[in-house]
Amino acid sequence: MTKPDxxxxxxxxxxFRPAQHxxxxxxxxxxxRTEQRxxxxxxxxxxxxxxxxxTIALFVFEEGAGLPPHTAQGxxxxxxxEGHLRVTAKGETHDLPTNQLLILASGVEHDVHAHRASTMxxxxxxxxxxxS
Numbered sequence: 001m002t003k004p005d006x007x008x009x010x011x012x013x014x015x016f017r018p019a020q021h022x023x024x025x026x027x028x029x030x031x032x033r034t035e036q037r038x039x040x041x042x043x044x045x046x047x048x049x050x051x052x053x054x055t056i057a058l059f060v061f062e063e064g065a066g067l068p069p070h071t072a073q074g075x076x077x078x079x080x081x082e083g084h085l086r087v088t089a090k091g092e093t094h095d096l097p098t099n100q101l102l103i104l105a106s107g108v109e110h111d112v113h114a115h116r117a118s119t120m121x122x123x124x125x126x127x128x129x130x131x132s
Contacts, residue, residue, distance in 0.1 A: 008035055009046065016050055023048055025058065025081050029119040032060045041065065043114075053126040061085075061114035069111045074126035076104040083118025087111065 009015065032044040042065035049056045053074065061083070069088075078087055078096065085096040089110035094102050104110055106127040112120070 008037065012047065012050065021049055023058075025119070025121065028058050029060050029081065032058065043067075053128060055122075055124045055126075057122045059120040059122060061112075061118045061120065063114060063116045066113035067111060069109050071107055071109045072104075072124050072126075074106050074124045076106075076108070076110070077121075077123040078102045078104070078112065079121040079123075081119040081121055084115040085118050085120060086113045086115055088113075 028046065028048070032046055035044060039062065042062040043059055045057050045059045047055060047057045058081075078085065079101045080096040080098055082098050084098070085100075087094045087096060087102055087110055089102075089104055089108050095115075096102055
């Protein structure tokens with residue numbers, strides 16, 4: 001499949017079309033780490049799947065990188081695939097070494113900080129009940 005010169009990946013419409021998706025998360029993380037363009041804000045991310053109310057994204061962080069405080073209008077799960085993340089939510093700090101999972105309710109402000117180089121799997125399930 002040919003990608004335009006300015007795209008690193010297959011366009012989302014094509015990428016999410018199949019009815020089934022299987023990923024080796026370690027291989028996907030390594031592919032992100034070795035992309036030729038520099039990482040913005042010292043992390044890289046790829047949306048692995050987006051459909052219905054669900055979005056699943058893989059992030060690779062350099063040591064000390066992170067995401068500033070933000071909210072999502074849906075349930076958020078943060079899983080540390082490798083490394084060590086720290087997430088602060090509602091004034092509480094959660095240490096998330098490898099194989100830890102954090103679940104946040106819709107609308108909870110949180111940030112993410114990579115204590116060391118880390119890989120994170122993020123899932124957001126939108127809360128459509130607040131839409132009127």
